[in-house]
Amino acid sequence: MSRQISEERQTAYYAGMGMMIVGGLMFFSTFVTFAMHFGDFSNFESNAKSEMYRAFGGMALLVLGRIVMGIGARGLAGSGVILDPEQARQDVEPYSRMAGGMLKDVLDEAQIKIGSAESQKAEAQKIVVLKCLSCETLNQEDAKFCKQCGKKF
Numbered sequence: 326m327s328r329q330i331s332e333e334r335q336t337a338y339y340a341g342m343g344m345m346i347v348g349g350l351m352f353f354s355t356f357v358t359f360a361m362h363f364g365d366f367s368n369f370e371s372n373a374k375s376e377m378y379r380a381f382g383g384m385a386l387l388v389l390g391r392i393v394m395g396i397g398a399r400g401l402a403g404s405g406v407i408l409d410p411e412q413a414r415q416d417v418e419p420y421s422r423m424a425g426g427m428l429k430d431v432l433d434e435a436q437i438k439i440g441s442a443e444s445q446k447a448e449a450q451k452i453v454v455l456k457c458l459s460c461e462t463l464n465q466e467d468a469k470f471c472k473q474c475g476k477k478f
């Protein structure tokens with residue numbers, strides 16, 4: 326079983342993305358031309374017709390692009406084009422693993438920050454002192470003799 330998203334699916338994903346971009350541009354261009362020709366009724370019928378085609382064509386491309394992108398991301402079975410639960414699980418796996426991986430990266434990064442903050446705190450608290458048994462004076466960690474009474478540690 327392949328643990329990588331196949332090249333065909335990557336191509337489908339990017340092709341779908343391209344279709345959505347083109348479809349989106351087509352769709353929104355109708356608003357631009359509509360605004361440009363606002364109040365100008367000279368070629369109203371042909372303008373309206375071309376805008377209709379672009380609006381519907383753009384919307385169709387958007388929808389189709391989304392489907393193709395979904396197939397690219399989740400595979401034919403994973404996106405419900407082929408009904409095969411076992412294949413779907415396998416197809417979706419690299420995609421969900423990728424999403425999970427991204428989440429894991431974010432968590433790891435956060436963990437590093439938390440970890441470094443924790444270690445800094447621990448570093449600040451790690452002041453080991455030696456308490457003299459006879460006079461109870463606090464001496465430095467590496468002291469050989471008590472600085473107050475001179476008792477050997």
Ligand SMILES: [Zn+2]
Pocket residue numbers: 457458459460461462471472473474475476
């Ligand atoms: Zn002492």
